[in-house]
Amino acid sequence: xxxxxxxxxxxxxxxxxxxxxxxxxxxxxxxxxxxxxxxxxxxxxxxxxxxxxxxxxxxxxxxxxxxxxxxxxxxxxxxxxxxxxxxxxxxxxxxxxxxxxxxxxxxxxxxxxxxxxxxxxxxxxxxxxxxxxxxxxxxxxxxxxxxxxxxxxxxxxxxxxxxxxxxxxxxxxxxxxxxxxxxxxxxxxxxxxxxxxxxxxxxxxxx
Numbered sequence: 001x002x003x004x005x006x007x008x009x010x011x012x013x014x015x016x017x018x019x020x021x022x023x024x025x026x027x028x029x030x031x032x033x034x035x036x037x038x039x040x041x042x043x044x045x046x047x048x049x050x051x052x053x054x055x056x057x058x059x060x061x062x063x064x065x066x067x068x069x070x071x072x073x074x075x076x077x078x079x080x081x082x083x084x085x086x087x088x089x090x091x092x093x094x095x096x097x098x099x100x101x102x103x104x105x106x107x108x109x110x111x112x113x114x115x116x117x118x119x120x121x122x123x124x125x126x127x128x129x130x131x132x133x134x135x136x137x138x139x140x141x142x143x144x145x146x147x148x149x150x151x152x153x154x155x156x157x158x159x160x161x162x163x164x165x166x167x168x169x170x171x172x173x174x175x176x177x178x179x180x181x182x183x184x185x186x187x188x189x190x191x192x193x194x195x196x197x198x199x200x201x202x203x204x205x206x207x
Contacts, residue, residue: 002108002133002143002186080107082119090132091206092163092187095197098123099132099187108133112188113147120150120190128197130189132205138182145173151191153199156183161205163187166194 085100085107102108112120112131122128135141143154152169156179167177168191187205194200 133186153194155187157185
């Protein structure tokens with residue numbers, strides 16, 4: 001779960017939610033799932049990356065957060081669940097991976113919180129499952145395990161999909177895991193997946 005800029009977003013959400021009459025309980029709920037900067041969708045072809053298109057500006061994402069605090073979004077403000085996310089078949093080197101795609105700030109902030117080992121188990125044909133996060137610009141992404149009960153593998157990748165580092169994430173550990181260089185993508189899977197599939201630094205994520 002990414003935590004960059006959470007403190008800044010929390011202060012903004014509290015200020016705006018107070019003006020729209022949000023209850024204290026609502027603010028307490030927002031704290032662990034505040035969105036990170038807006039995501040963008042990047043599509044890869046086998047011959048290389050295609051042009052990217054930004055989905056939302058950071059200002060638009062801030063507005064979405066305020067609307068959520070005020071009850072102005074659809075679905076009663078409920079956080080997204082895995083069943084709400086689109087899935088895509090990725091390819092990491094020679095390995096097919098079925099991945100949930102976290103596109104919106106709310107999806108990215110929720111990440112794999114509350115996911116179970118059953119949710120992350122391979123498909124019947126053995127295809128591993130994962131979640132792919134993408135972000136608008138390269139930055140020192142920072143993830144933690146707040147509210148996440150299952151151990152995870154985490155990979156950080158550059159804009160071209162090249163994985164530059166991998167990490168083992170421990171359940172409920174709130175220690176930030178910061179990327180060692182500016183990256184655009186993060187890939188999370190059930191712990192042990194990367195070792196079994198031979199995924200590591202130098203592997204390339206393709207879509």
